[in-house]
Amino acid sequence: MALLFNNTNLLRAPLTLHSIPLSSTKQFPNYSSISVRCSSTNQQSDEVRDSDQDEPKKKKRLSEQSSWETKDSDGKDYLYRLGAEADNMNIAVGARAGVIDSLFAGNFLGKDSDIVFDYRQKVTRSFQYLQGDYYIAPVFLVHLCHIVKNYISNILNAKVPLILGVWGGKGQGKTFQTELIFQAMGIEPVIMSAGELESERAGEPGKLIRERYRTASQVVQNQGKMSVLMINDIDAGLGRFGNTQVTVNNQIVVGTLMNLCDNPTRVSVGQDWREGDITHRIPIIVTGNDFSTMYAPLIRDGRMEKFYWQPTQEDIVNIVCRMYEKDGITKDEVATIVNTFPNQALDFYGAMRSRTYDQSILKWVEDSGGAEDIGRRFLRQRKKGELPVFIPPEQTLEALIESGHSLTKEQMLIMESKLSKEYMKNMDEE
Secondary structure, three states, rough: OOOOOOOOOOOOOOOOOOOOOHHHHHHHHOOOOOEEEOOHHHHHHHHHHHHOOOOOOOOOOOOOOEEEEEEOOOEEEEEOOOOOOHHHOOOOOOOOOOOOOOOOOOOOOOOOOOOOOOOOOOOOOOOOOOOOOOOOOHHHHHHHHHHHHHHHHOOOOOOOOOEEEEEOOOOOOHHHHHHHHHHHHHOEEEEEHHHHHOOOOHHHHHHHHHHHHHHHHHHHHHHHHOOOOOEEEEEHHHHHOOOOOOHHHHHHHHHHHHHHOOHHHHHOOOOOOOOOOOOOOOEEEEOOHHHOOOHHHHHHHOOOOEEEEEOOOOHHHHHHHHHHHHHOOHHHHHHHHHHHHHOOOHHHHHHHHHHHHHHHHHHHHHOOOOOOOOOHHHHHHHHHHOOOOOOOOOHHHHHHHHHHHHHHHHHHHHHHHHHHHHHHHHHHHH
16 A cells, blocks of 8 residues: 655745844744854944943853854854754754854865864654555554644644554554654654663653654754654553652653643743744654553543554555565465464564575575684675675575474473573572
C-alpha cells in the first residue's frame, strides 16, 4: 500500500528571516538563528552630543543578550546572537567577514573561514535508508489522523489529545510502521529514546523533552515541514516493574508530558516567560509494550489516544512478503513459513532470513585466509581492495524453514533452562 500526502495545505510556514531590524526582535524572542543588522547612526550622534555636555559614558550595547558585537568597515554595528536553544537546532553558525573582527577572518585564513566552530547537531530524523516498496498496515492510518487532527486543532470544535500511544507485543514493527507513515507524509520527526528519560542530574530529562518539543516547532517554523516528537519504548523509562523505585526524574518527565498536553503552545525551557513566546502545537507519538505500568493520569483519554497494534495474519504475510521480495520467495511460500512458525513476532522472520547467511559468511572468511589473524589481514585486504567477492546465499523455502527451527530451538532453551534459578539455588538452601 502506498500513502501519498501533501502537507502544504495544512501549514504555511513563514519565510526564514536572515536579517531584520533590531526593533523587530521582540517578535521573535526565541529564534536563535536570526542575525540582526541595524543602523546606529542616530544613536551614535546622540552619544556624541551627550558626551560634549556630560562626563564620558560607557557605550550602550546593542543588546544585553548578544554573544559578541563588532564594527564593519562601513562603520555600522553588527550583532551576532546565539540563543539558548541553539544546541538542539539544526543550524550551522560560524564566522564570516564583517560579522566578527576581520583580524580572524581576513586574507590569511580566507573570507569564508570558520574560526569558531562548525556548530551543527542533527536531532531530527530523515528516512533516506527506507528505499523500496514497503507494506503499511491500513490500521496505521490512525497515525495520519492523529497528526492531522493536531495540526488543525484550532479549527476543530473538539478536544484533541496531544499524545498517541502505540503499544503492543515485542518486535511487532511498531516503530518501523510509524517511520513508514512519517516518510509517506514527508514528516521530519524529532526522536527520543527511553534511555534519555533518566539522568544523574535532577530535572535534565524533563528539560530535554521541552527542548526537543521546541526543536520540532522550529522545524515547522523554519523549514516549512511537518514535525512530530516521538519517544520510543517510553514504558521502559517510566514504567513500574515490581518494586522499582520512582526517581525525581521520572516524576518530572511525567509532569512535563502532562503539562505539554495541557499547554501545547506555551513551553518553557527555563527562561522567563515572554508574551510573544508561542510555539507550534506538535503532536507526540510514544511507543511501548505495556502501558499499564505507567502513571494513569498521563495515559487518560483526554491526554493520550491509545492504539493497540496486533498484526493480523494478512498483515504478517504482506509485511514478510515485502521483506523476501528480492529473494524471489513467492507469497504462497511466505504463507507457508508464517503457518509453520505461528505466534512469532515480525522480527523473527527477519532474523530467520539473516541466519541463512551464516554458512556463506563462514565460507567467505575461509576464502579470505581463515580464522587465524583474520582481523589484521581482513583490514589490510580491504584497504587494498583484495577482498574476495561475497555472494549472498540463494534463499529457498527449505533453507528458511531450517533456520527458523534453529531460532525456535534457542527460544525454547531459554524458557526451559532458566539458568538464573540454577545459579541462585544454593542461596535458597542457605
